[in-house]
Amino acid sequence: MKPVTGIIDRSQEPMHVAVCVKQIPDPAMPGELDPGTNTLKREGKLILDESDSYGVEMALQLVDKAGSGEVTLVSMAPNNEVSGLRTALAMGAAKAVLVSDPALAGSDALSTAKVLAKAIERAGDVDLVLTATESTDGYTGTVPAQIAELLGWPSLTFAKHVDIADGKVTIQRQTEAGYDVVSASLPAVVSVTAGVVEPRYPSFKGIMAAKNKPVDQCTASDLGLGADQVGWAGARQTIVSVGAAPAREAGEKVEDDGSAHERVVQFLEQLKVI
Amino acid sequence: MRVWVYAEAEGDKPATSTLELLTKAREIADTVEAVYVGPNAEALAGPLGEYGATTVHAVDNGDTLAGVVGAAALASLVASGAPDLILFAQTYDGRDALARLSVKLDRPVLTNGLGLTVDGDKVRVGTAIFGGNTLIETEFEGEKPYLVAIRPKSFAAESGGGGAATVAAIGDVDAGRAAEAKVSERHVEEREGPKLEDATVVVSGGRGIGGAENYEPLVEQLAKLLGGASGASRAIVDAGWVPYSKQVGQTGKTVKPKVYIALGISGATQHLVGMKGSDNIIAVNKDGEAPIFGIADLGVVGDVHKVVPKLIETLKARH
Ligand SMILES: Cc1cc2nc3c(=O)[nH]c(=O)nc-3n(C[C@H](O)[C@H](O)[C@H](O)COP(=O)(O)OP(=O)(O)OC[C@H]3O[C@@H](n4cnc5c(N)ncnc54)[C@H](O)[C@@H]3O)c2cc1C
Ligand SMILES: Nc1ncnc2c1ncn2[C@@H]1O[C@H](COP(=O)(O)O)[C@@H](O)[C@H]1O
Numbered sequence: 001m002k003p004v005t006g007i008i009d010r011s012q013e014p015m016h017v018a019v020c021v022k023q024i025p026d027p028a029m030p031g032e033l034d035p036g037t038n039t040l041k042r043e044g045k046l047i048l049d050e051s052d053s054y055g056v057e058m059a060l061q062l063v064d065k066a067g068s069g070e071v072t073l074v075s076m077a078p079n080n081e082v083s084g085l086r087t088a089l090a091m092g093a094a095k096a097v098l099v100s101d102p103a104l105a106g107s108d109a110l111s112t113a114k115v116l117a118k119a120i121e122r123a124g125d126v127d128l129v130l131t132a133t134e135s136t137d138g139y140t141g142t143v144p145a146q147i148a149e150l151l152g153w154p155s156l157t158f159a160k161h162v163d164i165a166d167g168k169v170t171i172q173r174q175t176e177a178g179y180d181v182v183s184a185s186l187p188a189v190v191s192v193t194a195g196v197v198e199p200r201y202p203s204f205k206g207i208m209a210a211k212n213k214p215v216d217q218c219t220a221s222d223l224g225l226g227a228d229q230v231g232w233a234g235a236r237q238t239i240v241s242v243g244a245a246p247a248r249e250a251g252e253k254v255e256d257d258g259s260a261h262e263r264v265v266q267f268l269e270q271l272k273v274i
Numbered sequence: 275m276r277v278w279v280y281a282e283a284e285g286d287k288p289a290t291s292t293l294e295l296l297t298k299a300r301e302i303a304d305t306v307e308a309v310y311v312g313p314n315a316e317a318l319a320g321p322l323g324e325y326g327a328t329t330v331h332a333v334d335n336g337d338t339l340a341g342v343v344g345a346a347a348l349a350s351l352v353a354s355g356a357p358d359l360i361l362f363a364q365t366y367d368g369r370d371a372l373a374r375l376s377v378k379l380d381r382p383v384l385t386n387g388l389g390l391t392v393d394g395d396k397v398r399v400g401t402a403i404f405g406g407n408t409l410i411e412t413e414f415e416g417e418k419p420y421l422v423a424i425r426p427k428s429f430a431a432e433s434g435g436g437g438a439a440t441v442a443a444i445g446d447v448d449a450g451r452a453a454e455a456k457v458s459e460r461h462v463e464e465r466e467g468p469k470l471e472d473a474t475v476v477v478s479g480g481r482g483i484g485g486a487e488n489y490e491p492l493v494e495q496l497a498k499l500l501g502g503a504s505g506a507s508r509a510i511v512d513a514g515w516v517p518y519s520k521q522v523g524q525t526g527k528t529v530k531p532k533v534y535i536a537l538g539i540s541g542a543t544q545h546l547v548g549m550k551g552s553d554n555i556i557a558v559n560k561d562g563e564a565p566i567f568g569i570a571d572l573g574v575v576g577d578v579h580k581v582v583p584k585l586i587e588t589l590k591a592r593h
Contacts, residue, residue, distance in 0.1 A: 031404045038410070040403075108382050109373075134525065140385045141364070142423075145341070145373030154455040155342075155374075158366050160518070174518055175366060176284070178463040182339065184455040194525075195512040236382045236416035245402060245409050248550055248569040255562075256576025261585040264556060267572045271554055273475055273500060273533055274589065 015069030023084030038239035048084035051132035053199035089210035090202030106232035113146030118223035144191035154184035277303035291363035293431035300326035323439035333444040341370020346449040405543020475502030482538020486515035523548035541566025
């Protein structure tokens with residue numbers, strides 16, 4: 001496990017970190033569109049989006065460093081799905097808020113952010129919200145900053161390193177050219193990139209304990225969200241066509257017998273790049 | 275149709291992705307304007323105008339995150355400017371600006387766009403799903419402006435021959451607590467040769483190169499000899515062998531060079547989606563069944579440690 005570097009300050013107040021975790025169909029399985037609605041099918045068992053395991057690990061390390069506090073998971077998923085939440089609870093999160101409601105089917109990024117922002121408020125006094133930079137199945141990549149705007153908080157996006165000290169969060173933010181050091185006071189939303197920390201594997205003890213950890217299940221109306229703000233109505237978009245992408249044909253294939261590099265040179269010559 | 279482009283800069287020039295968006299905007303719009311957050315707006319007015327913007331609304335964000343100021347600036351302009359469509363590049367700052375603006379205006383977003391069509395009043399965005407195997411088109415409903423993020427390299431950048439854009443200063447922008455996020459240092463990674471996205475030749479390495487220490491002698495050397503740029507699969511970025519800026523694929527960069535050379539890369543759909551628009555693809559992989567061979571114009575079934583050093587020697591001998 002990569003430790004979070006920086007000055008260890010155990011005199012801080014308890015830290016409450018909320019982590020948004022998405023529960024998704026196993027990405028190893030071939031995806032399918034629902035022919036009726038043209039949206040991704042999200043039936044069957046869902047699992048913890050691996051991209052969010054980094055946020056969970058980061059949250060656990062930050063709370064550990066603060067000396068006290070806890071990690072609350074926040075998730076929106078169909079059919080009261082908890083499998084992915086149990087995985088993250090087994091890693092060490094204390095509890096979860098799960099929003100599940102048929103009225104949320106078809107929710108786009110903005111509606112999702114509205115739901116998650118309300119769920120974060122429901123989780124109590126939160127110092128920090130962690131998310132991934134983008135989900136594996138939807139990869140809109142806008143939900144984290146949308147949540148921050150809804151809460152009226154700063155957002156520090158694309159973090160590849162996170163430090164907390166004196167009520168301030170400082171990150172290394174990925175840029176086109178390298179990275180920037182960005183800070184803001186708490187509470188804030190931080191989106192973390194894959195690889196920011198090494199997620200732990202749940203221990204057997206952790207898995208057993210996870211079964212009894214509290215999951216606060218609620219609906220859109222429990223959060224005060226009307227049916228016109230979320231789900232199909234909130235999305236304000238329709239898929240009008242679905243088609244196969246033009247396929248690319250395989251070309252020549254050679255086994256290397258010690259001279260394949262010559263064929264590569266020839267090919268590059270033909271293309272006039274050398 | 276009135277289209278606005280959220281403009282970004284690289285140094286004192288507009289980013290290529292901004293010029294791509296302006297080129298597309300010119301094709302679909304009657305009026306094209308740019309909104310730029312950052313220093314040196316005057317220096318950008320020339321090229322932004324040349325590619326199609328008549329006006330560039332500009333504000334300097336100082337050390338505040340650009341996307342945060344961008345969203346607040348756009349929100350303040352929308353009421354009077356009444357754009358139908360606002361285009362963002364799918365970049366770090368572009369996504370921040372788009373996300374926050376969508377909340378301020380309460381409008382949905384469509385992201386990861388690869389195509390854009392306008393039919394009368396209707397705006398459709400083309401995206402790829404299932405690792406690029408399926409293309410879908412999504413149409414906006416509801417009130418304008420429509421907000422769209424387009425992946426860089428989706429459109430060509432072509433000059434429209436226009437004169438410099440008029441610079442219109444945006445007054446004070448209030449982004450609230452969001453503006454507390456301040457940049458204190460900027461680290462620029464050293465780069466030799468062309469940019470990954472602009473290079474004619476891209477040589478990428480994957481887990482099959484065996485270790486971080488092999489990236490320079492195999493991947494970078496070959497890229498250098500071909501006047502190209504070096505890239506990577508996510509596997510070796512996550513492993514910490516090379517920085518994220520080199521990642522090609524769904525969560526990295528899209529490249530469309532004349533020649534793409536994949537060394538020790540299996541060819542997962544998430545990698546392919548970032549490079550299968552290349553004119554020519556060469557792959558070296560020791561597993562003859564690797565999916566990368568399904569799209570390679572020239573596939574070499576062999577060991578990168580044998581093939582690549584010989585290739586490098588031969589190319590060096592020709593120099
Ligand atoms: C949401 C999501 C987003 C993703 N985004 C991206 C992305 O943007 N870009 C990306 O690249 N991946 C992405 N991935 C990961 C992707 O699915 C693959 O895991 C990754 O591309 C594999 O990298 P690789 O080909 O280097 O490694 P591997 O799949 O491990 O392949 C290594 C290859 O090297 C070959 N090899 C081994 N030794 C040698 C040798 N000596 N000589 C020659 N060949 C050898 C092997 O036969 C094998 O084919 C994403 C995954 C997810 C879930
Ligand atoms: N339904 C959800 N439940 C919990 N977190 C989510 C959900 N959707 C998105 N997120 C979070 O927001 C991040 C970005 O999502 P997206 O904008 O869809 O790519 C994800 O990686 C999650 O951390």
